[in-house]
Amino acid sequence: MTESPAPAAASALTARAQEVSPRIVDDILTLVRQETSSYDLPGLATGLDLLRELTVQRLGRPDHEHRYPGGECGDTLTLTYAGTGTGAGHVLLVGHYDTVWPTGTLAGWQQPGASADGREKLGGPGIFDMKTGLAQGIWALKLARESGAPLPTVTFLFNGDEEIGSLSSRPVIEEAAQKADVTLVLEPTAHGAVKTARKGTGIFQVTATGVEAHAGLAPQDGASAITALSEFVVAAAKVAAPDRGTTINTGLFRGGSAINVVAGQATAGVDIRVSSEAEQVRVDEELDAIKVSDPRVRIDIDHAWNRPPMTLNAASTPLLALAREVALEQGRDSLPDTAVGGASDANFVAALGLPVLCGMGAVGDGAHAQGEFIYPDTVPAQTALVAGVLGRLTRPLRG
Known part of the structure; x- marks a missing residue:
């Protein structure tokens, strides 16, 4: 040859x-x-x-x-x-x-x-x-x-x-x-x-959609997308399993419209690395299962697996x-x-x-x-x- x-x-x-x-x-x-x-x-x-x-x-x-x-x-x-x-x-x-x-x-x-x-x-x-x-x-x-x-x-x-x-x-x-x-x-x-x-890579975009309200006059009417997305990010980090070669890093976080407004929207960019297809499946399932404390906030996850292992x-x-x-x-x-x-x-x-x-x-x-x-x-x-x-x-x- x-x-x-x-x-x-x-x-x-x-x-x-x-x-x-x-x-x-x-x-x-x-x-x-x-x-x-x-x-x-x-x-x-x-x-x-x-x-x-x-x-x-x-x-x-x-x-x-x-x-x-x-x-x-x-x-x-x-x-x-x-x-x-x-x-x-x-x-x-x-x-x-x-x-x-x-x-x-x-x-x-x-x-x-x-x-x-x-x-x-x-x-x-x-x-x-x-x-x-x-x-x-x-x-x-x-x-x-x-x-x-x-x-x-x-x-x-x-x-x-x-x-x-x-x-x-x-x-x-x-x-x-x-x-x-x-x-x-x-x-x-x-x-x-x-x-x-x-490792295989995922470039996930996570969007939280909440309810805007005046932060001083009627905060109880709002549902903060930033708070909910923060909860999600903390929970997502716990899905990582370094012993299996799986790491999860939130590298970008944006949200809100003004300091005195309960945030109506927030987004996060999450970098995921896995060593096997089985871990891809597990990560997808466990991220989808994450719940935030305020049910008025909707969490949408774009599962964008970019490169296979x-x-x-x-x-x-x-x-x-x-x-x-x-x-x-x-x-x-x-x-x-x-x-x-x-x-x-x-x-x-x-x-x-x-x-x-x-x-x-x-x-x-x-x-x-x-x-x-x-x-x-x-x-x-x-x-x-x-x-x-x-x-x-x-x-x-x-x-």
């Missing part, structure tokens, strides 16, 4: 990645300097144009490309480069270019100091999650091409709405994954480990084994895998029963936090790893 290069070829690939590492880091910083908040459509459009331009600069014009309008979300772009081997396989490289950071964050960003052991760090909004992975993926194909080895067809899929649930890009991702033989998601690693299991499915097991073989050939001691609480677009692919590896990108830490950073000394090895895997997928991994 796959062909292993000679040790000399693997060594040459890692050496070349080390040689061009400063250029890869320059490309990473170029992407970071263009802010791409999930909610800034003009910024996203500019960021995607920049990403496409960078890809074409490094790889030439694609054999096929398509831009899918995102509506209220960032657009999704696919760029396909034809393979060079006989009966070449097809690899999908997925990465999102949107970030959680509001536009303007970059101006006040403080660069991190070196780590305790003196290792250099580079910081910036989205540098870890996941602009480093984007640049490394582009360079991985470039280095694989330079090696002269036969290569699979490679499709890049860049989406601009992953941080808000991939609401527009999900069907594009699923269709592209079904056309490919394997999918590699360029999300950051977990301290160097690839991610083979991720991801596990290491049978189709992905040989892909993990292949990546580990490549890592050993390139001089690594090991390539660990792990389960994480966050979700990604890999969840969609795994749920289809297709082969996928996630966390093929940056090594660093601090996703979604002001301390977000990468270790630039890991950029060559991570880029070479993806390039090496591409070189081993000259034939389909699955039938």
